[in-house]
Amino acid sequence: MTAEVQGAEVGRDQSNAVGDRWWEDAVATCSTLIRMDTQIGGPGERAAAEWVATFLSDAGVGSELVESEPGRSTLVSRxxxxxxxxxxLLVQMHLDxxxxxxxxxxxHPLSGEVRDGYLWGRGAVDMKNMVASVLTVVQERVRGGRLPRRPLVLAFFADEENAGVLGAEWAVQHRPDLFEGCRTAIGEGGGYSVPIRPGERIYPIHTAEKGWAALELTARAAPAHASRLYDDNPVRVLGEAIGGLTHDRFAVHLTPQVEQLLRTACELGGVxxxxxxxxxALSLLGTEAGNAASGLRHTAHATRLSAGYQSNVIPGSATAELDCRxxxxxxDEFRAELDAALGDGVEVRELARTAGLAPTADGPDPALFSAASQALQSEDATARVSSFMLSGGTDATHLQRLGIECFGFNPLLLPEDLDFWSLFHGIDERIPVEALHFSTRVLDRFLDLY
Known part of the structure; x- marks a missing residue:
């Protein structure tokens, strides 16, 4: 199912160009997007995609809306x-x-309220802030006749928060023509500031990300009366297996991406x-240390448990679901470490898996890193960029199937005491207003350089 939304000729109405502080419009745009209920399973994805299409059309840019299922809408613009x-350049984002x-x-998480210098609401961080910045930049450039150095493909995906099955994965499989010519993409997951010491900041750009898997663990035994001595109780067997999944059961594996981040931090920290x-070296990264630490190991966490039907009956089975990165x-290396940690008392079944984002063999595109560095330094003279590995997942895992090299670059200058990573999927998600202004100006500069 597709729909065309046509825009007028580029640069048709320069008299409508926004004012000298045009980047401030990103805050109102982001607030509007937050007020649209695009929570997983809700009705708002199509409404949000149509709103974005209208926004772009008013600026002179046409779009195509495609759907994997009714209401699961992805919008692509050139x-x-x-x-x-x-x-x-593909700029890949998501609206859910x-x-x-x-x-x-x-x-209220759908309020889009500005309070205490922050814009609050679900999606303020993940990732309606970047959507708003990109829309604001494109509007200002197209209306003013100031085109980016290279053509852009803007993708606003559905379903990213549910592994992208009905969004990016579907589009890659069924509509690869939407991304014709794209060899490089930027998106969420990197580009925000990490303070090392006063006057020294790293802006990590993610060039790799962990794969994800959902695994089901099951322990089984014959059901029995709960008054018995019963060492094979599936609840106990399963609990002991899950207890083996502590961090020290997974070995440290230093990848080139995490090594570059830690080496850069040590250089700036003087150690x-x-x-x-x-x-x-992790302590040098402050609130970002936990995120970087996740990039040093495979991880597996139990997220769902199920067992039993009667309090005085030892159940015949107990089940847990693992979120694995x-x-x-x-x-294969991960599965060997996982099986060793779990022991022999449980069955393991794979429910779903993504490949993650594998770094390119030749290393990241130096032209993109140079443009990102210069764009950041135009607003923050102390900025240093570095590769790193994202411990979460993005739609990049699907886009790489088309041979597109993907980077996490959503530039934000953040307060030093803000635990930014904790706001992803967290309570009181919010973005500093000034960080949103910074992001919009840096992205605008980046489009002149890359």
């Missing part, structure tokens, strides 16, 4: 560049968000990096 011989419980929040003990390209 923006001309100054040099049409250059490969278009994870659910939020209003009673847990300080403000030596020890590759034999990379965890010693493994280093890309190392599934």
């Amino acid at each position: 923006v001309p560049g100054q040099d049409p011989t250059l490969d278009p 968000v994870v659910p939020a419980q209003p009673h847990e929040w300080s403000v 030596a990096f020890d590759p034999d003990h990379p965890e010693a 493994y280093l890309p390209g190392r599934w």
